[in-house]
Amino acid sequence: MIxxxxxxxxxxxxxxxxxxxxxxxxxxxxxxxxxxxxxxxGSGKSTLMNILGLLDQPTAGEYLLAGEYTSGLSDKQLxxxxxxxxxxxxxxxxxxxxxxxxxxxxxxxxxxGIPAKQRKQLAIExxxxxxxxxxxxxxxxxxxxxxxxxxxxxxAIVTNPTILFADEPxxxxxxxxxxxxxxxxxxxxxxxxxxxMITHEREIACRAKRLLYxxxxxxxxxxxxxxDE
Ligand code: ADP
Ligand code: MG
Numbered sequence: 001m002i003x004x005x006x007x008x009x010x011x012x013x014x015x016x017x018x019x020x021x022x023x024x025x026x027x028x029x030x031x032x033x034x035x036x037x038x039x040x041x042g043s044g045k046s047t048l049m050n051i052l053g054l055l056d057q058p059t060a061g062e063y064l065l066a067g068e069y070t071s072g073l074s075d076k077q078l079x080x081x082x083x084x085x086x087x088x089x090x091x092x093x094x095x096x097x098x099x100x101x102x103x104x105x106x107x108x109x110x111x112x113g114i115p116a117k118q119r120k121q122l123a124i125e126x127x128x129x130x131x132x133x134x135x136x137x138x139x140x141x142x143x144x145x146x147x148x149x150x151x152x153x154x155x156a157i158v159t160n161p162t163i164l165f166a167d168e169p170x171x172x173x174x175x176x177x178x179x180x181x182x183x184x185x186x187x188x189x190x191x192x193x194x195x196x197m198i199t200h201e202r203e204i205a206c207r208a209k210r211l212l213y214x215x216x217x218x219x220x221x222x223x224x225x226x227x228d229e
Pocket of ligand 2: 045
C-alpha cells in the first residue's frame, strides 16, 4: 500500500469560526494504481491533495505514505520525503517565470543534491519524454498552456517519484491539450508510476482506472473508472 489514509479530518479556522472541510476520510491506494478523485468545486479536493502531497497537515487522523506515518515528521523530514517519493502537478503549472523549461525541470534535482552535469542530462530526458526536446530554452511565457503543463509534468517526474499527484491538471487547458496530458499520464502509469488525480470533470476522471467521489468533505468508495466501462 503506497497511500493509507485513516479517519482524516481537516478544519480551517476563520477567526472564531471552525470550518470543517475533510470529514472522516478513509481510503488506500496500492502501488501502480491510477486513481481519480472527483467532486464539485468546494468539496475539499485541493485540501485533500495538499495533505496527500505533504504540503499541509490534517487536523486529525493518520496518513501513511509508503508505510511511514507522516504525522510528527519535521518540516525537513517532510521535504525530504516529498522530494524522494512525490511529484506534484498543479492546475496553473506553477513554473518559475524567469527560468527556462530546462532550468525549471532541473530545480528538484538541485534540492535532491544531484551533481550539475547529471541534472542537465536527466532534465533533458524528462523534457524529451513529454515531447518538448525542442523547447529546452523557452521560458514559460514563450510556451502554450499545454506546453507549460508538460514542462510541469517533466519537473514532477524528473526525480523518478513513486507517486504523482495532480490537482485539476487539465483545468486550465482546452480539450485537445487536456487530451495530450491524459495520454502522458496513461503512459507514465503504464511505466509503473502511481497516479492520484483530482478533478471536477467526469470525462477526465474516467481516464483513471479507479474512481472515488468526494462530496462535502466525505469520500465515497464506489464504481471503477475506465477499467469497468
Ligand atoms: P476544491 O479543491 O474541491 O474546490 P478546496 O479544498 O479548495 O475545494 O476547499 C474546500 C473548502 O475549504 C471550501 O469551502 C473553501 O472555502 C475552504 N477552504 C480552503 N482553504 C481554506 C483556508 N485556507 N481557510 C479557510 N477555508 C478554506
Ligand atoms: Mg481545488
